[in-house]
Amino acid sequence: MTALAWLxxxxxxxxxxxxxxxxxxxxxxxxxxxxxxxYRALEDEPPDDDDAPRR
Structure with a gap:
Protein backbone atom coordinates (compact mmCIF):
# COMPACT_ATOMS: atom_id res chain seq x y z
CA MET A 1 0.00 0.00 0.00
CA THR A 2 2.88 2.38 0.64
CA ALA A 3 4.06 1.86 -2.93
CA LEU A 4 0.84 3.44 -4.18
CA ALA A 5 1.54 6.47 -2.02
CA TRP A 6 4.69 7.05 -4.10
CA LEU A 7 3.59 5.75 -7.51
CA TYR A 39 9.28 17.25 -48.94
CA ARG A 40 12.88 18.08 -48.02
CA ALA A 41 13.64 14.36 -47.74
CA LEU A 42 12.48 13.88 -51.36
CA GLU A 43 14.42 16.79 -52.90
CA ASP A 44 16.98 15.89 -55.55
CA GLU A 45 19.21 18.90 -55.00
CA PRO A 46 22.16 18.42 -52.63
CA PRO A 47 22.18 20.69 -49.58
CA ASP A 48 24.15 23.93 -49.66
CA ASP A 49 27.67 23.89 -48.27
CA ASP A 50 26.51 26.12 -45.42
CA ASP A 51 23.93 23.53 -44.32
CA ALA A 52 26.25 20.51 -44.58
CA PRO A 53 27.59 19.10 -41.30
CA ARG A 54 31.26 19.71 -40.60
CA ARG A 55 33.55 16.72 -40.30
Whole structure:
Protein backbone atom coordinates (compact mmCIF):
# COMPACT_ATOMS: atom_id res chain seq x y z
CA MET A 1 0.00 0.00 0.00
CA THR A 2 2.88 2.38 0.64
CA ALA A 3 4.06 1.86 -2.93
CA LEU A 4 0.84 3.44 -4.18
CA ALA A 5 1.54 6.47 -2.02
CA TRP A 6 4.69 7.05 -4.10
CA LEU A 7 3.59 5.75 -7.51
CA UNK A 8 0.37 7.72 -7.90
CA UNK A 9 1.94 11.15 -7.22
CA UNK A 10 4.97 10.23 -9.34
CA UNK A 11 2.71 9.27 -12.26
CA UNK A 12 0.73 12.50 -11.90
CA UNK A 13 3.90 14.60 -11.79
CA UNK A 14 5.41 12.86 -14.83
CA UNK A 15 2.14 13.20 -16.73
CA UNK A 16 2.01 16.89 -15.88
CA UNK A 17 5.59 17.36 -17.05
CA UNK A 18 4.78 15.61 -20.32
CA UNK A 19 1.69 17.76 -20.82
CA UNK A 20 3.70 20.89 -20.04
CA UNK A 21 6.40 19.92 -22.55
CA UNK A 22 3.77 19.29 -25.21
CA UNK A 23 2.06 22.62 -24.60
CA UNK A 24 5.42 24.42 -24.67
CA UNK A 25 6.28 22.79 -28.01
CA UNK A 26 2.85 23.68 -29.36
CA UNK A 27 3.20 27.33 -28.37
CA UNK A 28 6.77 27.63 -29.69
CA UNK A 29 5.73 26.52 -33.19
CA UNK A 30 7.28 23.05 -33.32
CA UNK A 31 4.25 21.64 -35.15
CA UNK A 32 3.72 24.43 -37.69
CA UNK A 33 5.31 22.81 -40.78
CA UNK A 34 4.51 19.11 -40.70
CA UNK A 35 4.88 18.59 -44.47
CA UNK A 36 8.14 20.49 -44.96
CA UNK A 37 10.43 17.77 -43.64
CA UNK A 38 8.75 15.15 -45.83
CA TYR A 39 9.28 17.25 -48.94
CA ARG A 40 12.88 18.08 -48.02
CA ALA A 41 13.64 14.36 -47.74
CA LEU A 42 12.48 13.88 -51.36
CA GLU A 43 14.42 16.79 -52.90
CA ASP A 44 16.98 15.89 -55.55
CA GLU A 45 19.21 18.90 -55.00
CA PRO A 46 22.16 18.42 -52.63
CA PRO A 47 22.18 20.69 -49.58
CA ASP A 48 24.15 23.93 -49.66
CA ASP A 49 27.67 23.89 -48.27
CA ASP A 50 26.51 26.12 -45.42
CA ASP A 51 23.93 23.53 -44.32
CA ALA A 52 26.25 20.51 -44.58
CA PRO A 53 27.59 19.10 -41.30
CA ARG A 54 31.26 19.71 -40.60
CA ARG A 55 33.55 16.72 -40.30
Missing amino acids: VPAALILGGLGLGAFLWALRSGQFEDMDGAA
